[in-house]
Amino acid sequence: MLPLQIQPGSRIPLYAQLRDQLRALVRIGHLVPGDRIPPSRELAARLGVHRTTVANAYADLEAEGLIRGHVGRGTFICGQPNGHLSERPAAAPLKPGPVRWDGLFAEERAEETLDRLLPTPSRKTISFTVACPPETLFPLEEFRRCCNAVLRHHGREILQLGSTDGYPPLREVLTAWLRRDGIVGPHDHVLITNGCQQGFDLLARVFLRSGDTVLLENPTYPGLLATFAGRHIRAIGAPVRAEAGVDPDALAFALERNRVKLIVLMPDFQNPTGTTLSLADRRRVLEIAERYRVPVVEDHIYARLRVRGQPIPSLKALDRAGLAIQLDSFSKLAFPGLRVGWCVAPAPVAERLRLAKQAADLHTGQLAQAAAAEFIRRGLLDRHLERMRKVYRRRMEATEAALERYMPEEVRWSSPEGGMCVWATLPAGLDAVELLVRARERGVVFAPGRLFYLENAQPNTLRLGFAELSERRIARGVRILGDLVREQWKRSRVRRVAQGNGVSAAVTLV
Amino acid sequence: MLPLQIQPGSRIPLYAQLRDQLRALVRIGHLVPGDRIPPSRELAARLGVHRTTVANAYADLEAEGLIRGHVGRGTFICGQPNGHLSERPAAAPLKPGPVRWDGLFAEERAEETLDRLLPTPSRKTISFTVACPPETLFPLEEFRRCCNAVLRHHGREILQLGSTDGYPPLREVLTAWLRRDGIVGPHDHVLITNGCQQGFDLLARVFLRSGDTVLLENPTYPGLLATFAGRHIRAIGAPVRAEAGVDPDALAFALERNRVKLIVLMPDFQNPTGTTLSLADRRRVLEIAERYRVPVVEDHIYARLRVRGQPIPSLKALDRAGLAIQLDSFSKLAFPGLRVGWCVAPAPVAERLRLAKQAADLHTGQLAQAAAAEFIRRGLLDRHLERMRKVYRRRMEATEAALERYMPEEVRWSSPEGGMCVWATLPAGLDAVELLVRARERGVVFAPGRLFYLENAQPNTLRLGFAELSERRIARGVRILGDLVREQWKRSRVRRVAQGNGVSAAVTLV
Numbered sequence A, B: 001m002l003p004l005q006i007q008p009g010s011r012i013p014l015y016a017q018l019r020d021q022l023r024a025l026v027r028i029g030h031l032v033p034g035d036r037i038p039p040s041r042e043l044a045a046r047l048g049v050h051r052t053t054v055a056n057a058y059a060d061l062e063a064e065g066l067i068r069g070h071v072g073r074g075t076f077i078c079g080q081p082n083g084h085l086s087e088r089p090a091a092a093p094l095k096p097g098p099v100r101w102d103g104l105f106a107e108e109r110a111e112e113t114l115d116r117l118l119p120t121p122s123r124k125t126i127s128f129t130v131a132c133p134p135e136t137l138f139p140l141e142e143f144r145r146c147c148n149a150v151l152r153h154h155g156r157e158i159l160q161l162g163s164t165d166g167y168p169p170l171r172e173v174l175t176a177w178l179r180r181d182g183i184v185g186p187h188d189h190v191l192i193t194n195g196c197q198q199g200f201d202l203l204a205r206v207f208l209r210s211g212d213t214v215l216l217e218n219p220t221y222p223g224l225l226a227t228f229a230g231r232h233i234r235a236i237g238a239p240v241r242a243e244a245g246v247d248p249d250a251l252a253f254a255l256e257r258n259r260v261k262l263i264v265l266m267p268d269f270q271n272p273t274g275t276t277l278s279l280a281d282r283r284r285v286l287e288i289a290e291r292y293r294v295p296v297v298e299d300h301i302y303a304r305l306r307v308r309g310q311p312i313p314s315l316k317a318l319d320r321a322g323l324a325i326q327l328d329s330f331s332k333l334a335f336p337g338l339r340v341g342w343c344v345a346p347a348p349v350a351e352r353l354r355l356a357k358q359a360a361d362l363h364t365g366q367l368a369q370a371a372a373a374e375f376i377r378r379g380l381l382d383r384h385l386e387r388m389r390k391v392y393r394r395r396m397e398a399t400e401a402a403l404e405r406y407m408p409e410e411v412r413w414s415s416p417e418g419g420m421c422v423w424a425t426l427p428a429g430l431d432a433v434e435l436l437v438r439a440r441e442r443g444v445v446f447a448p449g450r451l452f453y454l455e456n457a458q459p460n461t462l463r464l465g466f467a468e469l470s471e472r473r474i475a476r477g478v479r480i481l482g483d484l485v486r487e488q489w490k491r492s493r494v495r496r497v498a499q500g501n502g503v504s505a506a507v508t509l510v
Helices: A014-027 A040-047 A051-063 A140-159 A168-179 A195-207 A222-229 A248-257 A279-292 A347-361 A366-377 A380-406 A432-441 A471-509 B014-027 B040-047 B051-063 B140-159 B168-179 B195-207 B222-229 B248-257 B279-292 B347-361 B366-377 B380-406 B432-441 B471-509
Strands: A067-070 A074-077 A188-193 A213-218 A234-241 A260-265 A296-299 A324-329 A341-346 A421-425 A461-465 B067-070 B074-077 B188-193 B213-218 B234-241 B260-265 B296-299 B324-329 B341-346 B421-425 B461-465
Touching: A014 A051, A014 A432, A040 A051, A051 A067, A140 A366, A140 A380, A140 B140, A168 A188, A168 A366, A188 A195, A188 A347, A195 A222, A195 A260, A195 A296, A195 A324, A195 A341, A195 A347, A195 B347, A213 A222, A213 A248, A222 A234, A222 B347, A234 A248, A248 A260, A248 A279, A260 A279, A279 A296, A341 A347, A347 B195, A347 B222, A366 A380, A366 B366, A380 A421, A380 A471, A432 A461, A432 A471, B014 B051, B014 B432, B040 B051, B051 B067, B140 B366, B140 B380, B168 B188, B168 B366, B188 B195, B188 B347, B195 B222, B195 B260, B195 B296, B195 B324, B195 B341, B195 B347, B213 B222, B213 B248, B222 B234, B234 B248, B248 B260, B248 B279, B260 B279, B279 B296, B341 B347, B366 B380, B380 B421, B380 B471, B432 B461, B432 B471
Parallel strands: A213 A234, A213 A260, A260 A296, A296 A324, B213 B234, B213 B260, B260 B296, B296 B324
Antiparallel strands: A067 A074, A188 A341, A324 A341, A421 A461, B067 B074, B188 B341, B324 B341, B421 B461
C-alpha cells in the first residue's frame, strides 16, 4: 500500500498533489526502481478520485522520466532523476544462484518498516527524527558499577538459563517501584519483555488471530502498526483530538460497529501527537472497554517524562474491571540499547503472555535485567529521571519558542505536557515528505506524519523529536525548517495559480 | 493432545498400558483436576485400539478415584490420589472479578510447555533434566572484565538504541570466527537473535503461514515444537535412526508426499538422541532439499561440543544450492542467560528475518552482544570451549560407564560423539514417566522421552543430560535409576502374569 493521501479541500489540484506525493516517495526511497505502481483505474478507485486525475499525474511523472509503462506488464518506477537522494544504502546482494526466495517466503512482499523510510542521518545532521534519550546524558559510570556489582555477587545465576517471567530480583524491585503509583494491583503479575515492542508482539500472539480487529489511535506509533501488519490483523483507528487525546466517542462508535479484540492506547504524551487524555476521559475509556468487554492495553512508555502540569493516574491504576494491561520499558527512561521492558497484567493474561514469551525466546537476557534491577535498587533511576525531566523541559520549551519564532503563522503545533516530541501541522496542501526532501539537503531531518497514520494520513503533518538535541541545535533546526516551509508555501501558491488551467484542461479532457 | 502411545508389541495389555500412562500424566501434572479427557470412542479411534480397551482403562481409573464421568458433559480428572507429587506449583490466582479471560484469548487453551511438565528440582536432586553448561565452570571473571571494557570504551553506543541486524562489532567478530569453518559464504549475512529459540520463531514468521507444513526430526527439541504449535503449523516428522541421525529416505518420502515449506534438522549430536549425520547423508539431505526447493534450517547449537571422533562439515558449509540456513547460539558454549544467538542465511532471507526481528523486539540487547563480542575477540571463547570439551568428555564417559554398570542388560543407550545428553531406551512396555515418578522420590530426575516426540512417542525412552553433573553424581544418579528400572521391569512381569486374565475378560465382554 502506498501512503498516499489526497486532500480535496486543498487549493492544490488533485493530480498535482498525487504527482508530488509520488515523486516524494521515490525521492525518499519508499519507491525504488523496478517497483510497480498501481494501474490508474485501481489507484483512482482507491483514492476516490477520477481516473483522469491519476492519468494526468502519471503523464507528468512519465515526462519527467520517473516512471515508465510496459504494455501488458504495468507501470514501473524507472529511476531517480534527482541524484541527491541516492545515498540510500544499496539492497543486499542477491545470491545469483537458482533459488528464487520470493516464492519461498510466506508473504510475497515484506512490510515496509520505519528505518527503510528514514535513512540514517550523518553526525552533523540535526535530527528531529527519533524519540530517544540523549546518550551524552546516559548514567554510564553508575550503570557500569551496577553491572560489576551484580556480576560479582550473582554472576553464575545471571549467566545461567533463567525464568521466562523475568529475573526475580528485577521483578521484585520493579513491582515495589510500580506499587508506588498503584499500577500493580493484588491480582496483577509483572512479566519482563525485550522492551515495549515485544510486549505488543506477545499481546498480538495471545489475543489476535489472522483476520481479527484491533482498535488503535490514529495516528500512532509505527512499530505498533508493524506488529499487526505482519499478522493480517485488521487495525482500525480512533482519531486523536488536538490537545485532548483519543476521542472516547469515536472509541465507543468503533466498538459498537466492529468486533474488536484489543484496544491499544497511549494516554500520556501520545506518540506522535503529544496529547494527554484527561482523567474524565480515562474513566470513560475504561467504562466503554468494560461495556464491550475488550482488554485495553496502555502504552505507558512516555508517562514518566512529564515536564509540566499535574500527573494523572494511569488507566491501569484507575481500572476497576480488571481489563487494563500496561506496557512499559526502560527505553525512554535511561538505556534503550538494553532492550528491557515489562508488562503488568492480570494473572491469567500474564500466564498466557509467559507461554508466548517462552516460545518466542525463552527469556530476556539476564545481565541487562540484573543491572537494571540494581540501578533501581540503588535509587539511581529515580534520581536520573528527575534530572532528565529538567533537561526535557528545557528542550521542549526551546522547541516551542523556536516554532513560535521561525514558523509562518499558518503552522500549528501541539503543546505536550511531557514526552519527547512536538507534533506540527503545516498549511493544508503542503507535504511534509517534500519538506523533508529539501530539509535533508540543508542538514535537518524529522519524521513525516504520514508514517504514523493507519488511515486518513495527513501529509501536512510532522513529528519533531527534540530529546536528543541541545537547545542551540533545536533553534537552528527549526529556523531552517521555518525558512523551507515559507518557501514551500510560497511555491505552492505560485503553482496553484499556474496549474489552475492545467486542472481545467484535465477535467475538460474527460 | 495427550502424549499417549500404545505399544501393541508389548506383553503388557493395551488397556493397562493406557491406564498406567494416564495415571502417570496425572501424577506428573500434565493432566490436572478439572481437565476433560476424550470420550472413549474418540480416544480409541485415535489410538487405533478397540473401544473396550479404553473403557477398561477408564473403569480402573474411575475405581481409583482419579477420573469421574458426568452425564452429558464428559469425563474429567478429579483428583490426585497419590499426594506425593502435589508439590506442582499452584496455578496463579485468578482475579475473582467478572472478566472471563478464557473467552478473550485467541486460543481456548494454551500450549503445554516443557517447564510445566518438568517441575524444578531442589538443590539436592540429581538432575539429568536439562542440557546446560555447568555454572560452576562459567568464565565469570573474564566475562566481567569484558563487560567493563566495553562499557568503558563504547558505553554510549551500547546503551543507545541499536541496529536490528545486531551490534556491529559482534557481527564482525562472529563473521570472522564462522568463516574459519566455512559457514559464512560470500552471499550470506549474519543476524543476531535472542538465542536459537528466537531464530526458530523468526523463521516461522518468514516462511510459514497457518496451515503450512514443516518437516522436523522425530524426536526433536520441544522448544521447536512450541514454535510451530502456537501458529497452527502442521509439523511432520522424519524418524531419527539409532546412531545415524535422520533418515534421508524418510525425508525424501515426506517431501514427495507433502507440500513442505521448511525443513529443520540437527545434524550434530541431535537433541535428544545424540546421533550425528554422516557426511554422505548430509550431502544427500542437501540434494533432496534442492530437488524439492525447500530451505533447510540447521540447528548448530551443539556442534562445537564434539568430544570424540572426526568433525564433519556443517550443512551450511556443504550447501551449494544456497538453501541452507544455520542457527546457533552462545547458550550451550558459555552463557545461556545472556540470550544471544545468531542466524547465518542467504542475504534475501536475512533481510526478511531482519524485518521480522524488527517487528518482534527492535533488536537484541546490546550489552550482552558487546560483552560476547569482546569475549570472542580476546580469544576467550576458543579457550573456554577447549576446556569444556574435556569436561564434557569425562562426564559423557562417566555416564556411559555408569549405564554399563548399573542398568539391566535390556536397556539400550546412544553413544554420542558430542553434545550434552545420552538417550536411553528401556525395555518395551516400561514407561519412563512412571520411572520418573519413582525416581523423584529417590532424588533423581530426567526428561522423559515422550516430551520430544511430535508423533509416535516411545514412552520407554528418556534423555539423560549429564553436562551439569559431576562424575560422582552421575554415577550415583544412574545407579538409582538402574535399581528402579530393575524393580519396574520385575513388577511389569508380575503384572503381565496377573493381568493376562483381565485382558481376556475384557475382550470377551465385547
